[in-house]
Amino acid sequence: MVLTVTLNAAVDRTYRVDGFRLDTVHRCHDVRVVAGGKGVNVARTISRLGGETAATGILAGHNGSIVADSLTQEGIPASFLWTEGESRTCIAVVDGQARTQTEVNESGPNIPASTADELEAHLRAMISDMPIDYVALCGSVPPGLPDDVYGTMIDAIWDSGARPVLDSSGEPLRKGYAAGPWMVKPNVLELMQLIGRNVETPCDAADAATGLLGGRVEVAVVTMGAMGCVVVDRSRRRWVSSPSVPFVSAVGSGDALLGAMLLTLERGNTWDEAARIGVAAGAANACVYGAGYISSEQVAQLYAQTDIVEV
Numbered sequence: 001m002v003l004t005v006t007l008n009a010a011v012d013r014t015y016r017v018d019g020f021r022l023d024t025v026h027r028c029h030d031v032r033v034v035a036g037g038k039g040v041n042v043a044r045t046i047s048r049l050g051g052e053t054a055a056t057g058i059l060a061g062h063n064g065s066i067v068a069d070s071l072t073q074e075g076i077p078a079s080f081l082w083t084e085g086e087s088r089t090c091i092a093v094v095d096g097q098a099r100t101q102t103e104v105n106e107s108g109p110n111i112p113a114s115t116a117d118e119l120e121a122h123l124r125a126m127i128s129d130m131p132i133d134y135v136a137l138c139g140s141v142p143p144g145l146p147d148d149v150y151g152t153m154i155d156a157i158w159d160s161g162a163r164p165v166l167d168s169s170g171e172p173l174r175k176g177y178a179a180g181p182w183m184v185k186p187n188v189l190e191l192m193q194l195i196g197r198n199v200e201t202p203c204d205a206a207d208a209a210t211g212l213l214g215g216r217v218e219v220a221v222v223t224m225g226a227m228g229c230v231v232v233d234r235s236r237r238r239w240v241s242s243p244s245v246p247f248v249s250a251v252g253s254g255d256a257l258l259g260a261m262l263l264t265l266e267r268g269n270t271w272d273e274a275a276r277i278g279v280a281a282g283a284a285n286a287c288v289y290g291a292g293y294i295s296s297e298q299v300a301q302l303y304a305q306t307d308i309v310e311v
Contacts, residue, residue: 003055134265256284
């Protein structure tokens with residue numbers, strides 16, 4: 001079972017505005033409002049692909065209630081800590097003609113620093129009470145929590161007998177990675193920020209990902225958008241190319257990839273299968289509005305269009 005942690009959950013609003021330009025008034029062609037945050041997206045993907053998952057993290061205010069109600073309606077078990085303030089709203093403006101996406105993300109509520117200790121205790125209790133194999137620590141850290149909050153949680157997850165997976169950015173990624181998760185999953189931009197050099201090709205990504213392995217870190221996955229992803233462990237370096245799909249929205253495609261990948265591993269499949277299914281799920285997600293709203297049928301069709309090579 002996969003447990004997801006979303007410290008900075010959100011209500012995601014996606015607007016389709018073809019021909020989007022700055023400094024003018026637009027009428028959007030379509031609007032999609034969904035519960036979001038990276039861990040929520042991962043949990044939704046797993047659930048919609050028929051897997052077992054649960055979600056935790058921090059919620060606040062009316063937006064927090066929207067997220068909680070949505071998870072209940074989707075049949076995803078959830079146990080969040082509540083705080084004062086308001087969970088954030090994240091806006092994406094998608095121009096289908098230009099194949100561009102512009103995002104405006106709020107910072108999130110100001111969280112008391114003491115909440116970090118509550119989170120650790122809550123996480124340990126959930127892992128003790130449920131058959132958790134993987135814990136995915138996903139997304140940004142809201143104001144007030146320390147940048148090393150993921151590092152503390154990673155130690156707690158290892159101590160509790162599960163495998164921690166880290167998907168964050170900036171200092172939370174840097175400090176979380178230093179704590180030694182089982183898997184680290186940056187996108188290519190986050191990877192460049194982490195290592196301090198350019199990454200342009202799958203071979204570049206594989207070289208950089210190989211350098212991330214060591215200690216407790218056994219796997220590094222680098223998502224590269226339309227180029228697919230690179231998966232490196234201690235024995236192999238794989239690049240999985242992505243199918244060409246009609247672009248709708250990139251919101252949550254990396255989350256869909258991670259969710260599908262972890263579910264495939266939990267089902268006892270190989271890393272090759274997990275990587276290809278993950279890329280197929282990410283491509284399926286790019287065809288829809290709303291992160292994680294994909295189906296097993298879509299993923300199966302796109303899986304046949306993926307290719308895996310050694311790099």
